[in-house]
Amino acid sequence: MSLIGKEVLPFTAQAYKNGEFVEVTEQDLKGKWSVVCFYPADFTFVCPTELEDLQGQYPELQKLGVEVYSVSTDSHFVHKAWHDSSEAIGKITYTMIGDPSHVISRNFDVLIEEDGVADRGTFIIDPDGVIQALEINAGGIGRDASILINKIKAAQYVRNNPGEVCPAKWEEGGETLKPSLDLVGKI
Template sequence: MSLVGKKIEEFKLDAYDSKNDKFVTVSNEDLAGKWTVFMFYPADFTFVCPTELEDMQEHYSTLKSLNTEVYSVSTDTHFVHKAWHDHSQAISKLEFTMIGDPQKDLTQKLDVLGEDGLAQRGTFIIDPDGIIQSIEINSGNMGRDASLVVDKIKAQQFLRENPGEVCPAKWKETGKSLTPGLDLVGKI
């Protein structure tokens, strides 16, 4: 059964706040009132993962301007996240919080735990009410494009502000939305 449209379950996990260089605790309560992106990835000190996290960092200020917080999540500990941050040129640029999920709590709740015991490449968009609005899961050997997350956040925010409207394929914030109705049946 899909998690889209469901409220995120309670969780409380240790994390590394890379912007402020400190350990913090992140819970479902921290998501309230803002848009949230969870970016799950298999493991620290790997190959595709740093390219994805660095790409997300390049879009982080845009996401922040859209009232959106980003959390990366893997089954590594928050201590390993700190070590990776301190030893990787790409990861040292990060300003968002890196959640450690070694007990696989959140990873299992969001159904992105792979058979290998590592998180799959899952991207979740959660609205300010804690409702999951979008899920994308990629195979382990294919990285994601963070610019698409920005587009999805803008679309979700538009839809929240314009009930009854829908965003067609390739919708951009300056694009035209559709209002479903009898007049559109068979005409698109």
């Protein structure tokens, strides 16, 4: 069953952000756009490349009013240790959520039960706490955070312009479509 259009389920978790431990709940994902990025584990190989890449896009995402949260089944203590010991992870300024209880990973349907780790899942969540887009990759396939920018711009455009939709490869300022009987079979 797809999570698109579903509200984020309740959770409470500890996280690491900018040298502090903080508590995060599903309520933190409301009132603004959010990206939740699940990854298998700290101190691994593909994960730091993805999280560093996401940090590279973080300033642009913030300009769009988007907050970023990374999540793994490691604890917030492990996130701090990784942040303190890895050059790539040491750059991260967004919130790194620990999910050792697997509640959040199950809520987002990305938990690999037999391994106790999460799939590589990326979720775009609107200000109402509703999932608008998601991408799940196999463990060996890293993600490109730059694709998030246009997806979020499209999601924001559609939200702010009811009755319009964004076609493939849409970019800000590009033409949109207004679904109607007149368009059927003409695209």
